[in-house]
Amino acid sequence: MLSQNIxxxxxxxxxxxxxxxxxxxxxxxxxxxxxDVPHILPDVVVTPTTKEQIVKIVKLASQHKIPITTRGSGxxxxxxxxxxxxxxxxxxxxxxxxxEIDAENLVAVVQPGLVIQRLNxxxxxxxxxxxxxxxxxxxxxMGGSVSECSGGLRGLxxxxxxxxxxxxxxxxxxGDIIRTGxxxxxxxxxxxxxxxxxxxxxxLGIITEITVKLIxxxxxxxxxxxxxxxxxxxxxxxxxxxxxxxxxxxxxxMDNVTIRTVENYAKIGLPTDAAAILxxxxxxxxxxxxxxxxxxxxxxxxxxxxxxxxxxxxxKERDSIFAARRAALPALAQVKPTTVLEDATVPRSKIPDMLxxxxxxxxxxxxxxGTFGHAGDGNLHPTILTDESNTEEMERVHKAxxxxxxxxxxxxGTLSGExxxxxxxxxxxxxxxxxxxMAVMKKIKDALDPDGIMNxxxxxxxx
Amino acid sequence: xxxxxxxxxxxxAEILNCMxxxxxxxxxxxxxxxxxxxxxxxxxxxxxxxxLKGDLxxxxxxxxKLALCLTCKACVKHCPCGVQVDKIILAARSALVKKKxxxxxxxxxxxxxxxxxxxxxxxxxxxxxQGLAFKKHKTLNGAYPRFPxxxxxxxxxxxxxTTPLRNLLPEVIKVDKPVKKVAFFTGCTMxxxxxxxxxxxxxxxxxxxxxxxxxxxQHCCAMPVLAHGDSDTVKEMAKSHVDLFSxxxxxxxxxxxxxxxxxxxxxxxxxxxxxxEYYAKAxxxxxxxxxxxxxxxxxxxxxxxxxxxxxxxxxxxxxxHLNRGMGVKDSPRQILKAIPGxxxxxxxxADRCCGSAGxxxxxxxxxxxxxxxxxxxxxxxxxxxxxxxxxxxxxxxLGDGMNRFNHNVPIYHTVEILAKSYAAKKKSEKSxx
Ligand SMILES: Cc1cc2nc3c(=O)[nH]c(=O)nc-3n(C[C@H](O)[C@H](O)[C@H](O)COP(=O)(O)OP(=O)(O)OC[C@H]3O[C@@H](n4cnc5c(N)ncnc54)[C@H](O)[C@@H]3O)c2cc1C
Ligand code: SF4
Ligand code: SF4
Numbered sequence: 001m002l003s004q005n006i007x008x009x010x011x012x013x014x015x016x017x018x019x020x021x022x023x024x025x026x027x028x029x030x031x032x033x034x035x036d037v038p039h040i041l042p043d044v045v046v047t048p049t050t051k052e053q054i055v056k057i058v059k060l061a062s063q064h065k066i067p068i069t070t071r072g073s074g075x076x077x078x079x080x081x082x083x084x085x086x087x088x089x090x091x092x093x094x095x096x097x098x099x100e101i102d103a104e105n106l107v108a109v110v111q112p113g114l115v116i117q118r119l120n121x122x123x124x125x126x127x128x129x130x131x132x133x134x135x136x137x138x139x140x141x142m143g144g145s146v147s148e149c150s151g152g153l154r155g156l157x158x159x160x161x162x163x164x165x166x167x168x169x170x171x172x173x174x175g176d177i178i179r180t181g182x183x184x185x186x187x188x189x190x191x192x193x194x195x196x197x198x199x200x201x202x203x204l205g206i207i208t209e210i211t212v213k214l215i216x217x218x219x220x221x222x223x224x225x226x227x228x229x230x231x232x233x234x235x236x237x238x239x240x241x242x243x244x245x246x247x248x249x250x251x252x253x254m255d256n257v258t259i260r261t262v263e264n265y266a267k268i269g270l271p272t273d274a275a276a277i278l279x280x281x282x283x284x285x286x287x288x289x290x291x292x293x294x295x296x297x298x299x300x301x302x303x304x305x306x307x308x309x310x311x312x313x314x315x316k317e318r319d320s321i322f323a324a325r326r327a328a329l330p331a332l333a334q335v336k337p338t339t340v341l342e343d344a345t346v347p348r349s350k351i352p353d354m355l356x357x358x359x360x361x362x363x364x365x366x367x368x369x370g371t372f373g374h375a376g377d378g379n380l381h382p383t384i385l386t387d388e389s390n391t392e393e394m395e396r397v398h399k400a401x402x403x404x405x406x407x408x409x410x411x412x413g414t415l416s417g418e419x420x421x422x423x424x425x426x427x428x429x430x431x432x433x434x435x436x437x438m439a440v441m442k443k444i445k446d447a448l449d450p451d452g453i454m455n456x457x458x459x460x461x462x463x
Numbered sequence: 464x465x466x467x468x469x470x471x472x473x474x475x476a477e478i479l480n481c482m483x484x485x486x487x488x489x490x491x492x493x494x495x496x497x498x499x500x501x502x503x504x505x506x507x508x509x510x511x512x513x514x515l516k517g518d519l520x521x522x523x524x525x526x527x528k529l530a531l532c533l534t535c536k537a538c539v540k541h542c543p544c545g546v547q548v549d550k551i552i553l554a555a556r557s558a559l560v561k562k563k564x565x566x567x568x569x570x571x572x573x574x575x576x577x578x579x580x581x582x583x584x585x586x587x588x589x590x591x592x593q594g595l596a597f598k599k600h601k602t603l604n605g606a607y608p609r610f611p612x613x614x615x616x617x618x619x620x621x622x623x624x625t626t627p628l629r630n631l632l633p634e635v636i637k638v639d640k641p642v643k644k645v646a647f648f649t650g651c652t653m654x655x656x657x658x659x660x661x662x663x664x665x666x667x668x669x670x671x672x673x674x675x676x677x678x679x680x681q682h683c684c685a686m687p688v689l690a691h692g693d694s695d696t697v698k699e700m701a702k703s704h705v706d707l708f709s710x711x712x713x714x715x716x717x718x719x720x721x722x723x724x725x726x727x728x729x730x731x732x733x734x735x736x737x738x739x740e741y742y743a744k745a746x747x748x749x750x751x752x753x754x755x756x757x758x759x760x761x762x763x764x765x766x767x768x769x770x771x772x773x774x775x776x777x778x779x780x781x782x783x784h785l786n787r788g789m790g791v792k793d794s795p796r797q798i799l800k801a802i803p804g805x806x807x808x809x810x811x812x813a814d815r816c817c818g819s820a821g822x823x824x825x826x827x828x829x830x831x832x833x834x835x836x837x838x839x840x841x842x843x844x845x846x847x848x849x850x851x852x853x854x855x856x857x858x859x860x861l862g863d864g865m866n867r868f869n870h871n872v873p874i875y876h877t878v879e880i881l882a883k884s885y886a887a888k889k890k891s892e893k894s895x896x
Contacts, residue, residue: 020499024524027513028499028506033484047498074500075485093498138489330543333482 002043002087006064010046010088013056018094020045029071029089030082033136036340036388036397037079037424042069042089049094051171051208058206059175061088067456070202072113072144075136077341078422080148080201084457090206092143098122099209106214107166107183112143112207119212128214131158134418135326143207149199151418153325156376157249157283158215160418162198169209170197173449183211196444201420202455204448221249221283222294223318226301227274227308231255234276235352237304238375241280242348244300246293250281251376252325255355258332258370258383265331268324271308276355278306278375279325281318328372329383335368336385340397344408345379345417357407358382364403365396379417405431421459429459466736467554468694469561471515473736474554478515480546481508487538487548492816492834493531501528504538504548511555521562529556530827533820533834534690536787550733556692565693628654628661634679636665641674643762645715646708648752650723651683652855660855660875663882664719664755670885671763675717680707684726687821694734701731705741708748716751717758719878720854721785722821727752728789754785756794756853756877765801771887772804773880778847779807780838780861781814782854795853795877802884810841819860835864843870850874 011019020026021044030039043066048054061068067087074081083089096113103126110119117138119130133152134140140150146168151160167181181187181194197204228234238251254262254277263270270277278301282293301309312318333339346354355371358380362369373380382404386397405415405428415425415432430438442460445452467473487504488494494503501507510528513519534549542548628649645668653661668675685700704727708716718724728749735742759765779795786792792814799807818824818834838861842850849872850861861874 020501022524023519024510024522024528025499025501027519028501028509028528031483031509033482035482073485073488091498136485139485327543329484330482333544334480337479339482 002066006060006066007044009060010044010057013060014046014048014053018047018049020047029074029091032071032074032079032081033077034079034082034422034424035338036394037082037422040082040084041086042083043086045089045091047091047094051095051169051177054090054095054171054206054208055175055177057088057090058171058173061453062174062451065451065453067453068206069455070143070147070206072141072147073115073136073139074144075140076144076148076422077343077419078148078201078416078424080420080422080455080458082423082457084423087453092141095208096141101126102183103128103214105183107211108214109209109211110142112141112146112210114142116140116142116145123214124217126214127217129217130164130212130214132161132164135329142210142212146198146207146210147200147202148418148420151374151377151379153250153252153374155374155379155418156251157247162195164213165194165198165210166213167211168194168197168207170205170207172205173451173454177208178205181211185213199420201422201458203445203459204454206454216285218249218283219285220287220290221281221318222290223250223279223281223312223321224294224298224301225310225312225321225324226278226280226306227271227310228276228278228305229273229307230275230305231352231355233305234278234375235349235355237278237301237306238351239349240300240304241297242376244296246282246296248280248293248297248376249283250279252279252373253277253351253375253380254279254325254328254372255358255370257368258328258372261335261370262324262327262331265334266324266327268320268327270324274307277324279321325372328370329381332370332383332385336387338386338388340384340386340401341419342382342384342401342404343379343416343419344382344404344413345377346408346411346413348376348378350411350413351375351378351380353411354378354380354408354413357411358404361400361403361407365400367393367396367400369400374417377417378413402428423457426457426459467550467733468557468697469737471511471554471558474511474551475515477547477551478508478512480544481505481542482544483509484543486541486543490537490541490815492533492535492537492818493830496830496833497531502531504542504546507532507555508546508548508551511551514555514558521559526559526563529559530823531830533783533816533818533823535783535816535820537783537814537816540787553689553692553730556690557694558692560692560694565691623655624658626658628658629677629679629681631658632662632665632677634677636669636675636677638669638672638674640672642672643714644674644676644712645717645758646676646678646711646713648681648684648716648718648723648727649677650718650720650855652859653719657855657858657876660719660858660879663876663879664717666882667755667759667878667885668717670769670882671759671766673763676711676713678707678711684723686722686726686730689726689730690821690823697730698734701726701734701745702741705731705735705745705748708751709744713751715753715758715762716748717753717755719755719876720856721754721782721788721791722854722856724752724754725784725788752789754789754791754794754853756798757789757791759881760794760797765798767801769888770802770884771889771891773802773884773887774804775849775880776806776808776845776847777849777851777875777880778810778842778845779813779877780810780817780842780850780852780857782852782857783814783816783820785853786814791853795851798877798881799851802880805880805884808845808847810845810847812837812841817857817860817864819856821856824860824863831860832864832867835860836868839864839868839870842872848872851877851880853877 026041069083092113100109134150818831824831
């Protein structure tokens with residue numbers, strides 16, 4: 001509990017309407033998009049509207065060693081915004097302006113509370129896009145997606161958030177303001193602090209301004225859905241497409257469990273006996289190139305044994321193909337009360353191995369696991385369908401999760417491709433980085449946040 | 464089996480269905496203004512969940528949070544898991560009233576609404592309700608409410624009609640060789656305020672050779688009462704309507720307001736879930752309910768030879784309960800597009816709530832108006848000369864909003880435009896002959 005004095009100070013800084021302390025309000029900030037993590041109440045929710053207010057709040061917190069959990073839209077899938085040690089939840093949603101669109105230099109400057117899609121709407125008239133497009137592009141904030149280094153459906157060709165962050169302004173744990181990077185494409189002055197804060201999950205400081213790179217919107221696109229009756233063939237097609245030097249914007253996979261669930265949920269005519277479905281889109285600014293690449297992709301899928309190929313001949317047909325992919329998570333989520341969504345990522349060529357391993361893990365622990373994800377970049381989302389209230393089953397779930405991470409690392413992969421570590425995966429970090437790697441990270445953390453007030457309990461587990 | 468209005472357990476499955484993905488943030492009009500988790504669907508669901516788990520009592524704070532919902536169903540439509548958020552909210556409001564009782568003043572109003580024989584009294588004489596609730600505005604053709612319980616005093620409400628619609632028209636309106644026989648459920652706004660729209664509706668039905676019965680003993684559909692959680696009163700009102708309409712031998716029951724229609728189609732059934740006799744009767748009635756625009760387009764068939772020119776540029780606002788409640792969004796547009804001389808310009812977010820939600824606009828006036836501001840901005844951007852919609856409460860809110868945000872174009876019910884078009888045709892035929 002925070003003293004009334006501190007609450008009064010906070011009210012002085014941001015005004016009464018931006019300081020929430022009622023139990024009802026606190027309950028609604030005790031969770032985020034993550035399943036199977038404890039829900040914990042903050043002491044207070046503070047919503048600043050200016051940078052000056054943020055600095056004052058951080059100085060107050062630093063003086064009294066009060067934890068700060070910065071929060072965007074709270075859609076992350078790793079428990080990143082759960083206030084593990086209570087304290088302040090700092091909601092950035094009213095700090096959401098577009099500060100500059102510099103179309104000539106292909107750059108935009110925004111405040112962190114801005115919803116990603118608002119940026120895309122604002123730059124569309126210039127024929128530009130901001131490519132990172134997590135499934136939550138219409139809800140997630142720029143600050144949250146920079147802090148998770150979010151990916152999305154276009155990651156294979158266009159990269160992920162970190163490839164577009166050019167500069168940041170950050171309020172440090174002691175209230176200092178620093179600026180990193182800038183508007184220039186080339187910039188090698190000093191350590192690359194921009195990259196350090198990108199994906200730091202709010203554990204190193206509070207991002208107050210983001211400078212991002214924009215690109216011209218691709219003018220042409222062609223999409224298709226390819227159906228395979230065994231996983232190896234699908235895996236081979238994925239590898240062969242890239243080997244033939246075609247980089248699709250989208251190259252997504254759904255396994256049999258997912259296909260059956262989606263079909264049962266959406267009744268869109270997917271073949272429920274298929275082993276895998278690939279959703280593929282190529283795009284670009286030269287029509288002929290796009291068409292040629294599309295032909296190549298089709299040819300390869302056929303050669304590699306696709307049993308059926310459905311081509312989108314209109315925007316409407318494209319929408320329905322993507323709807324099938326987008327329905328994956330919600331459809332799986334319908335099956336059981338609790339949906340444990342993992343994010344383990346392997347090198348592209350290891351996808352068939354990973355899918356096979358997942359199948360075995362599901363059998364071994366007698367669990368239902370549906371897997372879908374961004375096949376092109378090896379980023380799979382094995383999704384365990386379970387019930388939080390069934391303690392015996394949850395034990396098996398946790399064992400299965402341990403094993404999933406072990407396999408992913410053995411295959412040369414990583415714990416998380418895009419959802420971050422947060423509190424959910426903190427305990428596996430040493431498995432990937434070893435004691436030495438963790439020690440380096442801890443030193444960085446301690447140097448920048450000696451009192452451990454920035455989003456404690458994340459990344460390193462409880463201290 | 465207890466209904467969702469008697470036990471929160473009945474919505475447990477709905478609550479479990481919410482995976483907390485936050486997709487509802489994109490569309491919730493209240494969240495988009497407030498930017499607080501307590502305002503969006505998943506936050507409210509979490510609170511009801513906390514009550515069920517015993518982590519939260521039925522507090523005043525909970526009541527305030529649950530009041531922050533327009534039951535506009537935007538989240539329901541958008542939710543990837545299909546969570547029926549409005550069901551959870553309505554059930555929780557009902558539970559709150561059962562635990563804590565109804566606010567004494569609301570109790571007085573709803574009490575008048577439900578006393579047998581007095582259903583109509585609430586507004587019937589007009590003067591009674593008006594004397595209690597409204598005082599005339601000095602210069603505008605509207606009135607300020609003067610309820611003493613924190614209603615916003617700035618709201619402009621149109622004056623009540625001197626004679627309500629149901630007193631103006633006979634109970635049975637015969638036509639020669641009727642193609643159909645229908646009952647007309649007028650709803651409060653058409654009966655007491657937008658009498659012209661009600662007359663237009665009857666004209667349209669007559670022009671299509673439809674016999675109309677306007678049962679005198681009908682009364683408020685009870686949506687406002689349901690929205691405040693007084694489900695016992697809803698039950699009584701629903702019973703009276705079910706009895707009344709069961710007696711009629713009609714093909715369809717026509718509504719001209721999505722909220723009234725949704726009450727008959729959906730909420731009366733929910734209310735009678737534990738009462739097989741009334742459920743069966745209510746189901747028969749529910750199956751007969753049809754919105755006027757759907758009735759004309761789907762049941763009668765839009766006869767283009769009857770349509771004369773209406774030279775206007777209009778934009779159409781989708782009432783939440785008509786669109787997402789009854790699933791009616793194409794028929795009004797088909798009617799408008801078929802009328803010669805009329806141009807329909809779609810506004811941005813035509814299906815976003817206007818912020819009225821019945822009495823929400825009274826209890827949360829400022830928030831309601833900041834939500835509404837976007838609606839007026841989108842209407843302005845179309846440069847239309849008029850706004851068309853299919854719900855009296857929306858017309859009321861639009862009227863107030865236009866006044867407040869200085870945009871003065873007329874507002875019509877879809878059926879009024881159709882009646883105008885019929886009249887134009889008749890006139891041109893007359894002058895030709
Ligand atoms: C249905 C669904 C689909 C998803 N699809 C994808 C996907 O395709 N790809 C993907 O990568 N992710 C996906 N996600 C995860 C999530 O949407 C992203 O991580 C998103 O970018 C988080 O943004 P947010 O605003 O919700 O951040 P939050 O959840 O609020 O915060 C995320 C982290 O950032 C920190 N943070 C927030 N703002 C700041 C700031 N200003 N300064 C410092 N730290 C800050 C928080 O402390 C937290 O650690 C999905 C989630 C859901 C529910
Ligand atoms: S969109 Fe649906 S499932 Fe997602 S948080 Fe909102 S109510 Fe829950
Ligand atoms: S029904 Fe409307 S107001 Fe209520 S939570 Fe859903 S979107 Fe928000």
